[in-house]
Amino acid sequence: MYWKIFNLFVFLGMGASFEALAVNHPDPSAKEAEALMRLLAGNQRLVVFVMDGVRSREVFDGSDTSISLLPKKYPTEILPKTWAKAANPNLLATNLILGGRGECKTGNDFQFSLPAYSEIFSAKPQSAPRYSFVNSNDWNGKLHFETIPDRLFKLGMDPASIALIGSWENLPRVFSKYKMGDTLLTPFYMDAGWNVLGLGKRITRLDDSGTFEGVKEYLKGHDPRVMFVVYNDPDQNGHHGSYEAYVSAIQRADDYTQRIKDILNGEVTHPDDQEFASGSYRKSGYKGNTTYILMTDHGRGLTPVGWRSHDPVHPGSELIWAHIESSPEIIATYRVMLNTCNHMNIMTIAAGLLGI
Secondary structure, three states, rough: HHHHHHHHHHHOOOOOOOOOOOOOOOOOHHHHHHHHHHHHHHEEEEEEEEEEEHHHHHHHOOOOOOOOOOOOHHHHHOOOHHHHHOOHHHHHHHHHEOOOOOOOOOOOOOOHHHHHHHHHHHHHOOOOOOOOOHHHHHHHHOOOOOOOOHHHHHOOOOHHEEEEEEEEHHHHOOOEEEEEEOOEEEEEEEEEOHHHHHOOOOOOOHHHHHHHHHHHHHHHHHOEEEEEEEHHHHHHHHOOOOHHHHHHHHHHHHHHHHHHHHHHHOOOOOOOHHHHHOOOOOOOOOOEEEEEEEEOOOOOOOOHHHHOOOOOOOOOEEOEEEEEEEEEHHHHHHHHHHHOEEOOOOOOOHHHHHHO
C-alpha cells in the first residue's frame, strides 16, 4: 500500500527537498535508504493533533443536555474552527471528517489512552498476540515494533525535525530508546510534562495552554517534518466530572489547533501570534505539503454518570473520530483506502504518505 501512495505523489510531481542528516543513527540498509530517499524527495509533512478523551457526541451532536443544565451548544460552537472547514462545501476536496455515524472505533479492546497512543504513534495493533501490546495506562514493557518517529530516526531523519509536545507525562513511554554516545535517550524532541519550553524545569503535568506555548517555542527554532501535539485537558476535566470545563477545554484545543496550522501555513491572523507573521519565525514549505490530522484517542461513556469514565464496561468508550485536512490527492487517497476507520489504519496511510 505504501508504494501505491508514494507512486501517486511521484506521479503528481511533488518537489524535491533534501535535508542534512545531522545525527549519528543506525546505518540504514539499502531498503531503508531507499525509503529515506522517497521521504526526503517527497517533501511531505505530517502534523497530528490529539484531543484526549473527546466523545464523538460533542463533535457531531453538540453538548449533552442530559449532563449539562446550560443552554445547548451546537457542534459549530464547540469546534468552530474545525467545522468551518469540515462543513464548507467548497472545501470538501481538502477536508474529511470521520466518526459521525459511529463507524470509527478504537482498534484495541482496552479504551485507555496509552494503548491508543501506541497505535497512533506506531500504526500497529495493540491486541494481536504476536505483539508485546500496551494494554493499560500502567503498562511499562518494551515494544517489539517501532513507532513512526522511531522509524524515521532509524532511517536518518534529523531528530530535531520530529517532535512530540503534549500535556501527559506518560506519552514518551511508548517510544524506543537509542544509545547516543554514552547516553540512552529518546532522540527526537519531546516536551510532555517535564521539559517546559526547553528550560529543563520538571513538572508533574503540563496543561493545554502550556502545550500550546511549548509548540510555539519549538517552532521558533525548528521546522518539523513530523509533529504530534496532545491536548489532555478535556480528558482530565471529564474524569473530574466537570462537563462545562470539558467542553471549554475542547473549544480551547480547537482554537490552538487552528492557530498552529496558521503559523505553519504562513497565514497568521491571531494578534498573539504575530511574531510568526514575518521575519525569521515565518514558516514556509508547509502549505500544500502538509497533512493535518485531528483525532481523539478514545471516547467516553454515554450516560450522565458513565461519561466521566472510559473503559470496556462503559459503552461509547470505543467510539472515536478524526478530521483530516490535506491536498485533494491525499484526501482522495483516504477516501479510497480507509476501509476500516481506526487509529491504526488512519496512521498507516499517514506513514505511507511519508514514504515509510
